[in-house]
Amino acid sequence: MSRKKSNAMTRKNFLQYFVLVLPGFIIFTIGLILPLLLSFRYSVTSWDGISAEMPFVGFKNYIDLFHDSDFLNSWWFTIKFTIGNTLIQNVAALLFAVALDSGIRCKKLYRTAFFVPCLISAVIVGFVWLKMFSNVLPALNDLLGTQFNFQLFGDGKTVLSGLLIANNWQWIGYWMLIYLAGLQSVPSDLYEAAKVDGAGAISRFFNVTIPMLAPAITICVVGITTGSLKVYDLLVSSTKGGPGRASTSVIYQTYSTAINGRQYGYGSAMTVTLVAALLLVAMVQVKGLKSKEIQA
Numbered sequence: 273m274s275r276k277k278s279n280a281m282t283r284k285n286f287l288q289y290f291v292l293v294l295p296g297f298i299i300f301t302i303g304l305i306l307p308l309l310l311s312f313r314y315s316v317t318s319w320d321g322i323s324a325e326m327p328f329v330g331f332k333n334y335i336d337l338f339h340d341s342d343f344l345n346s347w348w349f350t351i352k353f354t355i356g357n358t359l360i361q362n363v364a365a366l367l368f369a370v371a372l373d374s375g376i377r378c379k380k381l382y383r384t385a386f387f388v389p390c391l392i393s394a395v396i397v398g399f400v401w402l403k404m405f406s407n408v409l410p411a412l413n414d415l416l417g418t419q420f421n422f423q424l425f426g427d428g429k430t431v432l433s434g435l436l437i438a439n440n441w442q443w444i445g446y447w448m449l450i451y452l453a454g455l456q457s458v459p460s461d462l463y464e465a466a467k468v469d470g471a472g473a474i475s476r477f478f479n480v481t482i483p484m485l486a487p488a489i490t491i492c493v494v495g496i497t498t499g500s501l502k503v504y505d506l507l508v509s510s511t512k513g514g515p516g517r518a519s520t521s522v523i524y525q526t527y528s529t530a531i532n533g534r535q536y537g538y539g540s541a542m543t544v545t546l547v548a549a550l551l552l553v554a555m556v557q558v559k560g561l562k563s564k565e566i567q568a
Contacts, residue, residue, distance in 0.1 A: 308544075308547060311540045311543045311544055311547075312540070312544050313540075314326070314536055314537050314540035315333055315334070315537060315538075315540035315541035315543070315544050316328060316329060316330055316331065316333070316537070316541075317329060317537040318332075318333075318535075318537045318538070319536045319537040320534045320535065320536055320537075321530065321531070321534055321535075321536030322534065326537070329537070333537055333538050333540075333541035334541050334545070336538070336541075337541060337542065337545060342517065342520070342525060343522075343525055343542060345517060345520070346517070346520045346521055346522050346524065346525035347522055349432070349518070349519060349520060349521060350500075350501060350503070350521045350522045352432060353432060353435065353436070353439075353500055353503060353521065354497055354500035354501050356432070356436045357436065357439055357440065357443075357496055357497075357499075357500040358493060358496045358497050358500065360436065360440050361440055361443060361444055361447055361492075361496050362447070362489070362492055362493060362496065364440065364444050364448075365444050365445075365447035365448040365450075365451055365492065366448075366451050366485075368386060368444065368445075368448045368451075369448045369449075369451035369452040369454075369455055370451075370455065370477070370481070372448070372452055373452060373455045373456065383445075383448075383449070383452070385445075386444065386445030386448055387445040387446065387448075387449060388445070389441055389442045389443075389445060390442055390443055390445055390446040392442065393505070394442065394505040394506045394509075395505050395506075395508065395509040396509070397438055397439075397441070397442045397506060397509075398438065398505070398506045398507070398508065398509030398510035398511075399509045399510070400438075401425075401434065401437065401438035401441075401510060402425060402509070402510045402511075404422075405422050405423060405424050405425050405426075405434055406423065406425070406426075409422035410422045410423065424437070425510055425511050425515075426515060427515065428515050428516055428518035431511055431514075431515065431518050431519045432518075432519065434510075434511075435503075435506065435507070435510065435511070435519060438506060438510065439500075439503070439506060443496070443499075447492045447495070447496065450488050450491055450492055451485065451488050451492065453488070454484070454485045454487065454488030455481070455485065458480070458481065458484045458485070462480050462484070463476055463480060466479065466480050483564075486561065486564050489561060490557075490558065490561040490562060493557055493561060494554055494557050494558055494561070497553060497554075497557060498550055498553065498554055501522070501546070501549065501550055501553070502523060502546075502550070503521050503523065504521060504523040504524055504527070507519055507520075507521060507524050508524075513525075513528070522542065522546050523546065525542065526539050526542040526543055526546070527539075529542060530542075530543075
């Protein structure tokens with residue numbers, strides 16, 4: 273009798289969990305799985321996105337990608353943008369979090385000031401920094417009598433720096449809060465024990481703080497990397513992929529090819545390639561960083 277009751281309770285719990293998970297699973301399937309499967313289907317055709325015919329071309333689109341200089345250049349820009357973001361945002365966010373976790377005054381004000389930019393749409397951020405580099409900052413040259421080059425979006429050699437400034441201004445505060453939450457969960461006993469052993473501030477930072485922040489580092493590194501690989505909206509409102517093609521990301525190139533160029537099948541192949549790269553990078557990072565995590 274007790275076994276029957278136990279089985280009935282198990283089935284009841286399973287049904288309850290299934291009902292709770294089902295809406296999210298349906299949304300996930302419709303919003304992600306089905307579009308990905310359709311993208312792969314289109315990627316093996318030469319469909320233009322409009323006509324009813326979808327001529328099958330096999331893996332020709334994928335082979336052509338490796339000979340497409342525009343696509344390869346877009347990947348090169350995306351990789352440079354991703355590396356720059358991952359390094360700058362992680363280091364700056366961690367340093368800001370450490371500063372705010374100390375005895376500094378007006379901590380709540382600083383937290384709010386750093387966090388507010390991430391609440392703004394990336395499209396608006398692009399417009400704001402386009403105005404800053406085009407009008408506001410150059411006006412300082414006239415005011416101060418200097419000749420600094422603030423037209424970062426107008427030169428292919430400086431456009432990456434300008435985009436990194438805009439993107440980091442927007443997102444450093446977000447990742448700072450994650451590091452700050454991790455810092456506040458570090459047991460104070462560890463710092464006291466390190467002090468007793470004669471460890472200085474720098475030694476405590478690298479031997480206590482960094483190891484205990486490993487879970488937060490995993491979240492931030494993976495989040496920043498995958499987010500940077502998907503950059504698009506910032507480019508739309510600031511550089512439009514220019515000057516020339518100097519700031520054309522993979523997604524921007526995909527959109528231009530599939531929608532503007534009416535090469536939907538070829539653009540779908542670009543999408544599948546990007547998704548595969550995102551999954552590979554995330555898996556490698558998570559596996560590598562998880563192995564270094566230390567639970568408090």
